[in-house]
Amino acid sequence: MTTINPIPFASLTGPIGFYPVVPDAAWVQRLLGWGVRTIQLRIKAADHTPAEIEREVRAAVEAGRAVPGAQVFINDHWQLALAAGAYGVHLGQEDLDTADIETLRNAGLRLGLSTHTPAELARAHAVQPSYLAIGPIYPTTLKVMPYEPVGLERLKDWAAQAPPTRWWP
Numbered sequence: 132m133t134t135i136n137p138i139p140f141a142s143l144t145g146p147i148g149f150y151p152v153v154p155d156a157a158w159v160q161r162l163l164g165w166g167v168r169t170i171q172l173r174i175k176a177a178d179h180t181p182a183e184i185e186r187e188v189r190a191a192v193e194a195g196r197a198v199p200g201a202q203v204f205i206n207d208h209w210q211l212a213l214a215a216g217a218y219g220v221h222l223g224q225e226d227l228d229t230a231d232i233e234t235l236r237n238a239g240l241r242l243g244l245s246t247h248t249p250a251e252l253a254r255a256h257a258v259q260p261s262y263l264a265i266g267p268i269y270p271t272t273l274k275v276m277p278y279e280p281v282g283l284e285r286l287k288d289w290a291a292q293a294p295p296t297r298w299w300p
Contacts, residue, residue, distance in 0.1 A: 139259035140235075140242040145169075145200055147262060152206070156190035163198045170195075171221050171243075173206035185211055192217045204243055213238055219261065224251050232258060247278040252289055265289055 151162060152171040159170050172191040174184050188205055192215040195203030204219040205212035209230050212220045219241030222230055227244075235242060241261035246252045255263055267280050281289070 138236065140261045141239050143169075143202060143241055143261050145202060147202075156187045156194060159191040159203060160194045163194055163201055163203075168198075168200050169202040169204075171204040171206050173221075174208065176207075184208060188212060188217070189215045202241070204241070209235060213240065219243065221245070221264070224254065227254065227258065246289075247276075247281070249289065249292070252292060 145168060147169045149167055150169045150171065151158075151167060152173045153159060153162065154172075154174060156172065159172055162170050170191075172187065174187055176184060179187070188208055188211040191203055191205065192212070195201040195218055196216075202218055204221045205215075205217050206221045207223070207226065209220045209222065209226070213235065217240060220230075220235060221243035223245045224247070232242075242258070243262045243264060244255045244258060244260045245264045245266070246255050247266070252263070252265070265281060265286060267276060267278075268282065268286055270280050
């Protein structure tokens, strides 16, 4: 039986704003240089060795630490993110079954969670992440999605069900 921790994840230190998702640390560095402050590094393991992924995560985290106000999230690779001292991680619903959520919370990392259905939205409420992602809103060719696009009308309804976003302390 899983107990729900009443303590929410740490709040974001600033607004999300424009939030690009990029494939490598070079893009994280480039975007930080252009003034973007919230970025997600999303490296898919099938395309890289574990050593390459670790190097990319460390480089992205270091780039984020060097820029005041940066909010660099690491997608999926929560153990590497934790070891590197990342600002935050972004996880999918399936990761909630395997990630050590309490260790991430206790380490002070920010957590973003993907949601695609009302049931996933409810599950995310229980975890109390720093932010929620809802989607896809429109059809995508970036990856195979087992869900139909949410669309703007359902997005409006689901957003009304989501907890208020804690943009900064």
